[in-house]
Amino acid sequence: MIETCIGIFLARACDVSLGTMRMVYAVKGKTLIAPIIAFIEVFIWFIVAREALNTTIDSLWIPICYSAGYATGTMIGTFISNNFVNGLICMQVITQKDNHELIAAVRDQGYGVSIVALKNDYDAVEKEMLIIEINKKSLKELTNLIKKYDASAFIMVNETKLVQNGYIK
Numbered sequence: 001m002i003e004t005c006i007g008i009f010l011a012r013a014c015d016v017s018l019g020t021m022r023m024v025y026a027v028k029g030k031t032l033i034a035p036i037i038a039f040i041e042v043f044i045w046f047i048v049a050r051e052a053l054n055t056t057i058d059s060l061w062i063p064i065c066y067s068a069g070y071a072t073g074t075m076i077g078t079f080i081s082n083n084f085v086n087g088l089i090c091m092q093v094i095t096q097k098d099n100h101e102l103i104a105a106v107r108d109q110g111y112g113v114s115i116v117a118l119k120n121d122y123d124a125v126e127k128e129m130l131i132i133e134i135n136k137k138s139l140k141e142l143t144n145l146i147k148k149y150d151a152s153a154f155i156m157v158n159e160t161k162l163v164q165n166g167y168i169k
Contacts, residue, residue, distance in 0.1 A: 111138075
């Protein structure tokens with residue numbers, strides 16, 4: 001029984017990790033790799049589901065291992081996606097107008113920055129929005145740099161699907 005439980009757990013962890021990766025690639029528009037991963041994912045799922053449902057072992061450990069494998073696969077897939085799948089993100093930073101030190105520091109680190117003046121009817125404080133397109137792996141470094149020069153900066157980050165032209169570090 002223990003071999004069956006371990007096999008079910010590991011197979012589910014594997015196929016769900018692949019499913020998470022497939023979704024990341026599909027959202028990024030990777031039209032070749034996403035269906036290949038989908039095929040492998042569903043193939044593993046079919047084998048493990050068949051094994052879990054057709055086993056002669058009557059134990060609560062089978063669905064527990066199946067569920068634990070699913071949860072573990074979600075965790076592993078998310079970790080892999082966040083740490084190893086490269087992608088582009090757009091950082092929008094709202095800061096005080098004429099924050100020249102911040103803009104110079106960001107540019108000195110090699111990032112391209114577009115600046116948009118903002119109009120705010122709520123208060124009289126003039127602000128600017130910095131638009132910075134970066135590789136996902138640079139997010140923490142750039143966030144720390146921005147906070148160093150403007151601790152109250154409002155920072156928004158969005159995944160980018162497509163970029164044409166421009167400069168990206």
